[in-house]
């Protein structure tokens with residue numbers, strides 16, 4: 442076999458709380474699987490989290506928890522670079538350059554900006570607005586080829602490509618144009634209470650999401666309360682039956698069964714039984730991860746050691762890119 446260079450992957454997740462089942466299915470689960478095929482960098486995006494007001498002590502705790510959860514979910518530090526965004530200052534250095542290469546108009550069109558501004562009208566800060574330029578810096582600084590994210594991030598990714606392209610044509614070929622890597626199944630897991638909106642850890646209703654740390658009792662209870670419809674038939678129909686379809690997606694991810702198989706399996710059986718089956722598969726999928734998580738989280742020195750090693754490895758790559766970009770845009774080198 443010829444020695445071809447492996448493609449590079451970068452992705453990030455914000456430490457704004459405990460990860461949900463949506464984060465796991467849409468992002469983290471795929472991250473672990475991608476390590477076999479790609480050179481991967483995975484990042485806890487703590488700087489992005491600051492675009493919404495955080496309690497400092499909680500942010501610190503959540504950052505270590507996020508790293509521990511990524512390790513528990515199978516990110517292998519001997520194969521991948523796992524780091525915290527703020528530990529690699531080069532990201533913020535490139536961010537400024539990319540801000541100066543982003544347009545007000547395109548940043549204004551980002552749906553996440555519009556959503557979050559509406560949600561936090563008292564704190565529509567500059568960081569929230571330029572958020573996608575920092576995300577572009579995260580990606581472009583490593584020349585990442587592929588960026589595994591959930592559907593909700595595809596607009597930011599498209600913007601990163603546009604910024605890269607614009608920079609390349611203004612200053613000569615510099616950045617690789619990144620592609621999204623969005624898996625079809627589970628790309629968007631919906632809220633259990635309002636299946637027209639995505640499952641989000643910032644939801645005010647705790648029954649809307651499953652946390653990765655929820656106990657079996659809690660998981661079962663939340664699924665039992667999940668909003669469905671009055672038809673009573675387990676079949677997929679995203680428009681008419683978003684709740685049931687969402688549960689089928691979750692069940693499909695953990696059983697490997699497609700929608701038709703699931704429909705056949707639950708023919709003539711009610712939603713009660715179906716919900717219990719979904720809960721059981723989720724409980725058994727999460728059990729080993731939860732065990733690992735508790736073990737890893739208890740070993741602060743181990744986690745911090747991994748993060749220090751990750752920051753050093755990431756910085757080596759990122760610093761080189763920043764030096765190159767600084768030179769290209771005309772910043773004086775002495």
Ligand code: AMP
Nearest residue numbers: 455463464467468590591628629630640
């Ligand atoms: P966030 O929690 O917004 O930092 O998202 C972290 C990662 O999880 C991103 O790749 C998101 O696209 C993904 N993600 C978040 N919520 C969901 C969801 N409900 N379904 C699928 N993927 C999700």
Ligand code: TRP
Nearest residue numbers: 451452453454455486489576579
């Ligand atoms: N914005 C992403 C989210 O909210 C997190 C993130 C930050 C990210 N930087 C990134 C994802 C770079 C992919 C690549 O989910």
